[in-house]
Amino acid sequence: MQLDATLSWEQQSLQLSALVDSGADENFLDSNLVSQAGIPVEVLPAPLNAHALNGELLARVSHRTVPLSLHLSVTPPPTVRQRNPCTWVGPVSPAERTRRMQAGVCLYCGQNGHYITSCPVRPKEQARQ
Numbered sequence: 001m002q003l004d005a006t007l008s009w010e011q012q013s014l015q016l017s018a019l020v021d022s023g024a025d026e027n028f029l030d031s032n033l034v035s036q037a038g039i040p041v042e043v044l045p046a047p048l049n050a051h052a053l054n055g056e057l058l059a060r061v062s063h064r065t066v067p068l069s070l071h072l073s074v075t076p077p078p079t080v081r082q083r084n085p086c087t088w089v090g091p092v093s094p095a096e097r098t099r100r101m102q103a104g105v106c107l108y109c110g111q112n113g114h115y116i117t118s119c120p121v122r123p124k125e126q127a128r129q
């Protein structure tokens with residue numbers, strides 16, 4: 001899962017995209033990112049080896065950073081715009097069709113005073129059927 005993140009240390013911060021790997025036992029940071037961002041580091045007394053589950057050596061960890069905080073944020077999905085109110089003239093439910101038949105109104109638009117064959121809002125191509 002990739003999330004928008006803010007990495008903060010001392011008085012500085014950096015906006016970035018973070019890949020969340022739920023399988024890691026520790027928090028790892030790419031050394032290129034650390035040097036590019038100028039995050040202060042110190043040499044570990046003894047290097048650590050990072051292994052994959054199959055025992056493969058992934059990386060040799062030789063340094064650690066000053067304490068960092070990582071704030072993740074999930075971008076909310078775009079809100080769906082409220083549609084303008086409109087008269088529904090499309091296919092209607094069987095119940096609504098029955099109601100319109102019993103009320104003696106147009107089956108297409110639901111208005112009084114005409115029937116579906118002479119409906120003014122019904123598209124002309126469909127009216128020929």
Ligand SMILES: [Zn+2]
Binds near residue numbers: 111
């Ligand atoms: Zn009508």
